[in-house]
Amino acid sequence: MAHGQRTQRHRRRHRRLPDAPPRPVRQPRVTRKKASPPRQRRKDPNRHHPKHAKQRPTPDSSVRAGNGPIMATIEKYQTSRGETRYMVRYRKPDHTSTKKRGFTRKKDAQEWLAKHAVIDIRQGTYTDPTLSRTTIGQIHEQWTQERTPYWKPSSLERRNDTWRLYLQDSLEHLEISRLTTQYAQQLISRIAATYSRSTTEACIVTLRGITRTAIRDHLIPNDPMTGIHPPKNTTDRRHRYITVPQLLSLADAAARGNRLTDPQRNRDIILLLGFCGLRWGELAGLRVEDIDLTANRIHIRHNAHQMNDGTWVDGTPKGGKPRSVPMPRIVADTLKRRVENLQPNDLVFPSPSGGYLRTVNRKAGGWWRGAFNRAGLDSMPAHDLRHTAASIAVHAGANVKALQRMLGHANASMTLDVYADLFDSDLDMVAANINRAITVAESGET
Incomplete structure (x- = not known):
């Protein structure tokens, strides 16, 4: 049977009658595939072997940080005179490129590169050769x-005076990289031989502030002020x-002094300084609102200072x-x-012009020196009455x-260092108590 006859017979057999209902549309069968687990890649146990590492081309005379990018290269160049020199190109920690020229030998360039561009960067002690030429005056x-x-x-005024009077002539135009410990020690020794210990300490504090700023900004690797201290205080000033x-x-x-200088005010100043231990700037800035007569307290909130x-x-x-x-009651x-x-905001001790009261000069003739002469006492600075206030408080049982809170010291150890001689009687009391305890023990045994 031919192919065409079979096709016609198939069509007659499946011919749809005119009144037959429509055939239902057969929906395609949907099958859901189960999700297969991810394929686990088989790890090669020898994948870290050096022979499997990818070989990267490395230019000659280059330095790498481990397997990272090239940090520096050494290049040869010709000067204008035709001489051969070597140049180091490298990246600083901030990823900017820089160079160092002028090496006559390739070995010198390699040694400089190993010291300044590799070891220092890895150890965090790198200093920029360009910025290290910054002068000390600029850093100050x-x-x-x-x-x-x-x-x-x-x-701020004291810091500026210290720099201007004692350090500026020697250090202003000196590059920070040239400041060595030996040079700094010689400078501090010359200052200590001429000026007071407090002036020497102020110079050391200023220099340390400059060098620590330079270290923070990576201008120098180490602090040249390490190990430099002020001289010991050999004067026994009690x-x-x-x-x-x-x-x-x-x-x-003081109350019997010249009426033109307000003798009653002068008497009140001596009582306040001698019994309460105020500094002169605190007395000059004292206001009415700072005095609490109910609680018998003076609140120190102001300090008046006269600038240059x-x-x-x-x-x-x-x-x-x-x-x-x-x-105390008298004050x-x-x-x-x-x-x-x-009024609450008025100054308690104003000057004759209504402003802040200037400190007294014990050496010049005035109401301060006249009061000591009439009392039969040797004149002293106004600040020494603060020591008298400390002595009176200690003998009163403070x-x-x-005492630290009364005088405004930073800590109790500072009070002990300044007024150690006031507590000598405590040592005698300790010895007396020990002797008394020994006597009681011996009498009990017998």
């Missing part, structure tokens, strides 16, 4: 600008104290922290009478912590 200016928001005007009767006699002598140009600055007390000072009665008709 940067350091001063950075610290100005944190310093009081008086501190504080001078006056007794309570002598202090009262001095106050009365004659202007006054009302700042915070030393250390930046306010404190409260107790008042409270004096201040109560003095602030009776004043412990070290109470």
Whole structure:
């Protein structure tokens, strides 16, 4: 049977009748395939073997950081005179490219590269050769600008005076990379031989601030000020104290002074300095609102300081922290009478012109020196009455912590260092108590 006859028979057999219903459409069968687990790649146990590592072409005279990118290359070049020189190109830690030229031998370039561009970068002691030529004067200016928001005007003035008077001539144009420990020690030794220990300490603090700024900015690898300390204090300068009767006699002598200098004010100043231990700047900045007559307390919140140009600055007390000072009855009665008709923001001890009161000069003739002469006492600086206040407080039973809070010291150890001689009687008391305990023990045995 031919192919065409079979096809016609198939069509007649499956011919649809006219009245037959439509055939249902057969939907395709949908089968869901199960998700197969991910194929686990078989790891080659020898995949880290050196022979499997990808070989990268390395140019001659180059340095790599492990298997990372090239850090530096050594290149040959000709000078204008036709001489052969070598140049090192390398990347700094901030990924910027730089170069070092002028090596006569390739070996010298390789040694310099190993020291400055590989070891120092890996150890974090890299210094930029270009920036290391920055002068100390430029770094001092940067350091001063950075610290100005944190310093009081008086501190800023002292820092600038230290630099201008003692360090500027020797260090202003010196490159920071040329400042060695030997040079710094010779400079500090010359200053210590001529000036006081406090001046030497101020110079060391300024130099350390400069060198630490240079280390932070990666201008030098090490601090040349390491191991440099101020000379030991060999002078045995003991504080001078006056007794309570002598202090009262001095106050009365000040009240008998020239009426043009306000003798009653002068008496009140001596009582306040001698019994409460205020600094002169704290006394000059004292306001009526700082005196609490109910609690017998003086709240030290202000410190008046006169700048070199004659202007006054009302700042915070030393250390930046306010404190409260107790008042004995004689001081409270004096201040109560003095602030009776004043406004809360008025100064308690203004100058004759209404401004801040300038400190007294014990060497020049004035009401201060005249009061000591009339009282039969040797003149002393106004700050020494602060030592007298500490002595009176200790003999009244104040412990070290109470004395520290009264004087405004940073910590109790500083108070002990300054006024160690006031606590010598405590040692005698310890010895007496031990002897008493031994006596009691021996009497009990017998």
